[in-house]
Amino acid sequence: MKVVPVRGKIPDKNDRTAVAEMFSGINGEGLKQGAPATFIRFAGCNLSCEWCDTKWANDDDCPALYLTPDEIYFYALDKGLSNVTLTGGEPLLALHFSEILRKFADDPFFSSEIETNGSIPLDYIRRSGEKISFTVDCKLPSSGMSDRIVYKNFGLLGKRDCVKFVVGSADDLEQTAAIIKDYSLAKRTNIFLSPVYGVMNPEEIADFIVNNALDARLGLQLHKIIWGDRRRK
Ligand code: SF4
Numbered sequence: 001m002k003v004v005p006v007r008g009k010i011p012d013k014n015d016r017t018a019v020a021e022m023f024s025g026i027n028g029e030g031l032k033q034g035a036p037a038t039f040i041r042f043a044g045c046n047l048s049c050e051w052c053d054t055k056w057a058n059d060d061d062c063p064a065l066y067l068t069p070d071e072i073y074f075y076a077l078d079k080g081l082s083n084v085t086l087t088g089g090e091p092l093l094a095l096h097f098s099e100i101l102r103k104f105a106d107d108p109f110f111s112s113e114i115e116t117n118g119s120i121p122l123d124y125i126r127r128s129g130e131k132i133s134f135t136v137d138c139k140l141p142s143s144g145m146s147d148r149i150v151y152k153n154f155g156l157l158g159k160r161d162c163v164k165f166v167v168g169s170a171d172d173l174e175q176t177a178a179i180i181k182d183y184s185l186a187k188r189t190n191i192f193l194s195p196v197y198g199v200m201n202p203e204e205i206a207d208f209i210v211n212n213a214l215d216a217r218l219g220l221q222l223h224k225i226i227w228g229d230r231r232r233k
Helices: 069-079 097-106 151-156 170-182 202-211 222-230
Strands: 017-026 036-042 065-067 083-087 111-116 132-137 162-167 190-195
Touching: 017 069, 017 222, 036 069, 065 069, 069 097, 083 097, 097 111, 097 132, 162 170, 170 190, 170 202, 190 202
Parallel strands: 036 083, 083 111, 111 132, 132 162, 162 190
Antiparallel strands: 017 036, 017 065
């Protein structure tokens, strides 16, 4: 597995999308865990989570490449993998994101997934009929960003999507169970509970899921298990 980081600045930033890195690898989490995919990581995020493991991609001086929608699309096409994951940072804030998404959605070869932090309304994408999947974070108290979640997004999700709770404390677990119940999440979509890497013991989450009979899955970050902190995704 070879990571191909996209680094370095190019002079012409005008009207181009800042991309922190692009590479092909194994999907570490979510519904396509274990499957090969091409990752496009857009630079920049509107949140500042306590345990963010991609802070470098959110910094103002992130050494991004500035690309056109065509350049991003053809990069993924060249990789030859049908799965493409649009991530960040927060991809929905990326310049020309709708146009980029359209390119992937209009090409029947691609199966596209958007990883979003849950703070951006998803109506405009879902209602436009794009055939894409969402992995939506639901930020919990230990992240410091739980007040930024747009809960009405849950009503737009279906079985091709998932909600991911990244759990960093026992209080987070209790909050997760309450949210799943309050929003009838298990009836709507797929649910993953993942530990904050190196902070939360997966066993505690597994026991909580079982003991509370949650209709949810334990999600371990496969890429961290395989590559540790050497891999960014
Ligand atoms: S939303 Fe994601 S990328 Fe943004 S600060 Fe939080 S963990 Fe980092």
